[in-house]
Amino acid sequence: MSVFLDHASTTALRSCAKEALSDALDFVGNPSSVHSQGRATRELLEESRDKVAKACGANRSEIIFNSGGTEGNNHAIKGIFWDRVKKDPDCKVIISSRTEHHAVIDPVQWLGGNQNAEVVFVEHLANGMIDLNSLRSLVKKHGQRVALISLMWVNNETGVISDIPAITEIASEFDIPVHSDAVAAFGHIPIDFQSSGLTAMTLSGHKVGAPIGVGALVVARSAKPISLVHGGGQERSLRSGTMNYPLAASFAAAAKEAIAELDHEVARLGALKDQLEAAVMEAVPSAIITAQGANRAAYNAHFVFPGTQSDAMLFLLDQKGVCVSAGSACQAGVLGPSHVLLGMGFSHSEASACVRVTLGKTSTLQDVQVFLTALEQVHPVALQATPA
Numbered sequence: 011m012s013v014f015l016d017h018a019s020t021t022a023l024r025s026c027a028k029e030a031l032s033d034a035l036d037f038v039g040n041p042s043s044v045h046s047q048g049r050a051t052r053e054l055l056e057e058s059r060d061k062v063a064k065a066c067g068a069n070r071s072e073i074i075f076n077s078g079g080t081e082g083n084n085h086a087i088k089g090i091f092w093d094r095v096k097k098d099p100d101c102k103v104i105i106s107s108r109t110e111h112h113a114v115i116d117p118v119q120w121l122g123g124n125q126n127a128e129v130v131f132v133e134h135l136a137n138g139m140i141d142l143n144s145l146r147s148l149v150k151k152h153g154q155r156v157a158l159i160s161l162m163w164v165n166n167e168t169g170v171i172s173d174i175p176a177i178t179e180i181a182s183e184f185d186i187p188v189h190s191d192a193v194a195a196f197g198h199i200p201i202d203f204q205s206s207g208l209t210a211m212t213l214s215g216h217k218v219g220a221p222i223g224v225g226a227l228v229v230a231r232s233a234k235p236i237s238l239v240h241g242g243g244q245e246r247s248l249r250s251g252t253m254n255y256p257l258a259a260s261f262a263a264a265a266k267e268a269i270a271e272l273d274h275e276v277a278r279l280g281a282l283k284d285q286l287e288a289a290v291m292e293a294v295p296s297a298i299i300t301a302q303g304a305n306r307a308a309y310n311a312h313f314v315f316p317g318t319q320s321d322a323m324l325f326l327l328d329q330k331g332v333c334v335s336a337g338s339a340c341q342a343g344v345l346g347p348s349h350v351l352l353g354m355g356f357s358h359s360e361a362s363a364c365v366r367v368t369l370g371k372t373s374t375l376q377d378v379q380v381f382l383t384a385l386e387q388v389h390p391v392a393l394q395a396t397p398a
């Protein structure tokens with residue numbers, strides 16, 4: 011059995027989530043039906059909504075269940091943009107970042123290429139954090155023409171935590187709606203939608219121990235993003251289609267447990283990560299911790315191993331029974347340089363030499379030790395395998 015240290019990509023199904031799913035699958039009834047069995051599934055759905063709302067500091071009416079992070083980001087970005095442009099055709103600037111997940115960058119760029127959006131990217135400090143002065147000047151420059159700002163709460167590659175309240179404060183000068191992809195934040199750092207100042211926030215279930223294929227878009231009551239799908243008007247008319255109460259129940263159970271364990275896990279995984287980083291730097295002194303000095307999530311360690319290539323490192327580590335990732339998108343089986351590291355100013359060769367180790371509920375000191383032993387063995391081989 012290999013050691014799994016890729017919890018940011020997806021994490022093990024929690025027993026409570028499996029149980030909630032299995033129990034809910036025994037129910038029969040469309041939550042929109044008026045008969046008793048329909049009312050029973052509606053009750054289950056609304057209890058689940060309540061749990062997810064409590065877990066992220068939102069009002070229950072703000073939770074729109076959906077299929078996960080990619081859908082949530084697409085919906086928030088396109089829906090808010092379309093709503094703003096409908097009211098003012100000149101309000102078409104989108105502020106985002108080059109270090110966002112593709113589930114944000116791609117819809118933003120699609121709007122740029124197909125719907126006349128003007129896309130501008132904020133600058134980053136050397137440690138990967140958003141340069142708030144750069145954001146301030148973009149907001150001042152484009153003012154009322156900014157349709158929305160979309161900036162993630164925790165970066166899924168580097169673990170960098172953004173100061174979301176500071177971002178929404180800057181946006182408030184021109185009443186600009188702010189969306190945040192909180193997929194890598196939810197369950198890993200405390201988040202509170204109500205006090206964040208956000209208009210919309212994306213959550214994904216499988217990152218907190220629910221099955222793949224469920225998530226939620228949190229949408230402030232005041233916001234009316236245009237829907238991506240039209241139909242029966244379920245979920246505040248923002249996500250038509252028969253509501254998936256079994257997956258919602260499973261997501262809610264996982265979210266509740268993740269939040270209950272949050273403080274303990276942050277301390278436990280943070281200590282493991284510190285040990286891991288110190289040991290990596292001792293074993294490979296040329297390694298770079300990519301967002302050193304930034305405020306980072308406890309479960310995430312991201313390195314550059316200069317002179318290697320990510321795909322060689324991942325392959326060799328996998329052969330030693332260690333599952334990690336580079337953090338960058340893998341297209342057609344070929345790893346490109348990390349767009350996140352390129353966006354932070356790393357060189358092409360550095361951005362092609364990264365390894366991400368992400369810890370989770372099942373991670374132990376022994377897992378970390380297995381990784382370190384494997385790293386010491388594979389690093390010299392990966393250096394040799396890289397063409398000069």
Ligand SMILES: Cc1ncc(COP(=O)(O)O)c(C=O)c1O
Pocket residue numbers: 018019077078079080081083111113162165166191193194214215216223225
């Ligand atoms: C930061 C971030 N946003 C969005 C997504 C996409 O989420 P989903 O897999 O639920 O579509 C991911 C998944 O890797 C992610 O890490």
